[in-house]
Amino acid sequence: MRLLLVRHGQTPSNVDHLLDTAVPGPGLTPLGEAQAAALPEALAGEDIEALYASTLIRTQRTAAPLAAARGLDVVVRDGIRELSAGDLEMVPGHTPEGERYLRTVFAWAAGDTALRMPGGESGEEALARYDAVIAEAAASGARAVVMISHGAAIRVWTAARAGNVGVAFAAARPLENTGVVILEGSPSAGWQALTWEGAVVEPAGEGGPAGEALGAAG
Numbered sequence: 001m002r003l004l005l006v007r008h009g010q011t012p013s014n015v016d017h018l019l020d021t022a023v024p025g026p027g028l029t030p031l032g033e034a035q036a037a038a039l040p041e042a043l044a045g046e047d048i049e050a051l052y053a054s055t056l057i058r059t060q061r062t063a064a065p066l067a068a069a070r071g072l073d074v075v076v077r078d079g080i081r082e083l084s085a086g087d088l089e090m091v092p093g094h095t096p097e098g099e100r101y102l103r104t105v106f107a108w109a110a111g112d113t114a115l116r117m118p119g120g121e122s123g124e125e126a127l128a129r130y131d132a133v134i135a136e137a138a139a140s141g142a143r144a145v146v147m148i149s150h151g152a153a154i155r156v157w158t159a160a161r162a163g164n165v166g167v168a169f170a171a172a173r174p175l176e177n178t179g180v181v182i183l184e185g186s187p188s189a190g191w192q193a194l195t196w197e198g199a200v201v202e203p204a205g206e207g208g209p210a211g212e213a214l215g216a217a218g
């Protein structure tokens with residue numbers, strides 16, 4: 001399956017750099033709506049057979065223009081919502097307290113999945129809910145699937161599950177709003193990232209540091 005993980009369009013909390021992960025969350029800013037409107041054109045070359053969004057308003061708003069352009073239903077699933085910030089909810093991300101959020105979630109990607117976000121979920125729980133939605137999509141038989149999800153969730157799931165993306169790579173590359181990570185694989189065979197925001201990701205074991213971007217794709 002070809003899996004396109006797309007971060008939602010800009011929200012007011014993104015502008016204010018707040019850790020805003022709760023359901024239903026905010027809508028999109030005018031720029032976020034424009035980013036969503038541009039997605040059908042940005043994905044024009046993709047033969048999308050299924051479209052998913054999380055339970056948060058911002059991913060459903062982002063999915064709407066793509067759904068309309070392709071005549072697809074939006075499948076809403078809680079499992080692909082943002083990694084919960086727990087007690088750090090609405091803390092500014094750049095403060096020492098806020099930085100604990102990214103330290104915790106990338107520790108999950110590095111294998112410490114028993115670790116729990118203060119007042120929130122564990123890595124085991126977070127990865128399991130994300131895995132379950134991807135397994136559902138794979139079982140549907142769709143060959144190309146778009147999931148409109150969230151920045152931390154996409155980076156951490158990809159670092160945890162793609163054989164050619166390491167934690168350092170994903171941690172160094174925040175996703176822009178409507179940034180796309182494209183992967184190929186299956187729950188049983190595993191996943192390889194093909195591109196990260198348009199940059200080709202080197203296959204594992206083909207020389208050079210794993211997960212090193214080679215440059216702009218196509």
Ligand SMILES: O=C(O)[C@H](O)COP(=O)(O)O
Binds near residue numbers: 011014093150
């Ligand atoms: O890192 C953040 O800003 C919050 O976790 C929310 O991420 P999102 O804007 O991608 O949902």
